[in-house]
Amino acid sequence: MLDIQFIRDNPEQVAEKSRQKGYDVDVRQLLGFDVERRELLIQVEEARRQRNELTEQTKGQKPSDEQITAGRELRDKLADLEHKLAAIDKEFTALLKAVPNMPTDDVPVGATEAENVVAKTVGDKPQFDFQPKQHYELAAPHDWIDKERAAKVSGSRFAYLKGDLVRLQFAIIQWVMQTLGDEKVIQKLIEDNNLQLSPKPFTPILPPAMLRTEPYEASARLNAEEVTYKIEQDDLWLNASAEHTLCTMYWNETLPEAMFPIRYLGYSTSFRREAGTYGKDTEGILRMHQFDKLEMEVFSTGETGLQEHLLLVAIQEYLVQQLGLPYQVLQKCTADIGKPNARGIDIECWLPGQGQYRETHTADYMTDYQARDLKIRVKRGDGQTELVHTNDATAFALGRVMIAILENCQTADGGVIYPEVLAPYLVKG
RNA sequence: GGAGAGGUGACCGAGUGGUUGAAGGUGCUGCUCUCGAAAAGCAGUGUGCGGGCAACCGUACCGAGGGUUCGAAUCCCUCCCUCUCCGCCA
Helix, strand or coil: CCCHHHHHHCHHHHHHHHHHCCCCCCHHHHHHHHHHHHHHHHHHHHHHHHHHHHHHHHCCCCCCHHHHHHHHHHHHHHHHHHHHHHHHHHHHHHHHHHCCCCCCCCCCCCCCHHHCEEEEEECCCCCCCCCCCCHHHHHHHHCCEEHHHHHHHCCCCCCEECCHHHHHHHHHHHHHHHHHCCHHHHHHHHHHCCCCCCCCCCEEECCCCEEEHHHHHHCCCCCCCCCCCEEHHHCEEECCCHHHHHCCCCCCEEEEHHHCCEEEEEEEEEECCCCCCCCCCCCCCCCCCEEEEEEEEEEECHHHHHHHHHHHHHHHHHHHHHCCCCEEEEECCCCCCCCCCCEEEEEEEEECCCCEEEEEEEEEECCCHHHHHHCEEEECCCCCEEECEEEEEEEEEHHHHHHHHHHHCECCCCCECCCHHHHHHCCCC
16 A cells, blocks of 8 residues: 555645546545544544553552542543544545555556557567468467367366477476576676666575465455455465465565565466456467466565666566567556556567567566555664565566467478577477 | 464563563674674664654554453453364375
8 A cells, every 4th residue: 555644745646646547546535534533543542541541550559449430431431432443444544545556757647558658669570471370270280279178177268288388388487497596697687777786586486376365455466356266165365476475475574684685486377267358369378267477576675676677677578588589568557557556567579470469578566555565674774664665577477478489480381499598498299 | 174282572482460562582783892703791672653843752562353351462252373183185
């Protein structure tokens, strides 16, 4: 959630920027509750002070009848005030949580995702002297994707991936782990982008794939209706991305400054309900209920948060470039960056078979918005504690990057020439 | 699934109704000592919220939420979580 002090100081700005993100927030009402809450809080605290004073007087001895009577009166008065405060507080908190994070100044203002801005286009689209196929057409003769049987067993938007496609996925995983674990690579990307950051490599991490409601809600990432599966029987949610169990990892913790930056490369199978997408992308494996993803998650101090975000985007571009895939970088507009995000970048890879760019990566910068509710803090050297800043970014959504590889690297006879960087990691069939 | 134990500060760990925001230890910070470091000694060191220009004051927090009481970390109720043993199992 957002800092209430910031909202008090900048009510118009908060209202305006919330509107830009598509959130109709009644800041005036929120601040009304805020004032009311504080007035009541002062009364409650005064009543408590009186009670504590009385308790202090009677300490270690039997209280007199007079003192007991006074205590009872105070108790009842306090109970009444506390109930009033609790009611106001509930309204206040609900409204406060409804306020989205503020976009940074360079986020383009837009009402729909159509107003995302192409920041740059990189790489040459491959030229074919034949009609390029879509990924599922390329996969068909090899029997790499079996959706029919998956539908029989699990339903629509599930697949059995087979053979070389599976070998390709594991090769990508190994290669990315190797690359992001290499301090020299990180250092070079930091220098190339004029960033002042630690070259600390990413630690690979296999997080849990399910999480409880309380931390999930605190992460501001729970989207129950459209995205997330629930295991009702055990009151657990299925990861829609590794970031959900990564960003919640240090929930309710204060960490020493020396730990930062914390850079994780998480791998998780991701589950998405895809409600409301019926009929969209039904062919192939572009939009599935289940897919595997390598996700970067970074916890940092406030002053490096934005730079870490820029580093994550640089890493994304580097990885895509290494695969030789043409792509464009989208600066997501206010309507598309999501409630907890201050800034968001999408990378779209060119899919020759489809003849269009499709989203393969996202990078999200949450400032301290996510950490405030998750209560993740850093204890600085001078003893001060501050909220951390969080960043998450796709390293690779494996299904989608494999689509891009198949379509971009296809040959006239329906084969695929895999990117060279993967060669050391590709197991022969 | 059966039986039991337990959730206290950055960490470990005392504490069963009133000088407990919380002993003791670890860690961290400062000082002393030292050429420097280590060791040792001394001192300091929680977070949130509210008020105040500030020094500071108040208040809350011992898993969460209720209750009993003049007064609750301590007693009662509900829930959540963790651990141990047995069973089952990749």
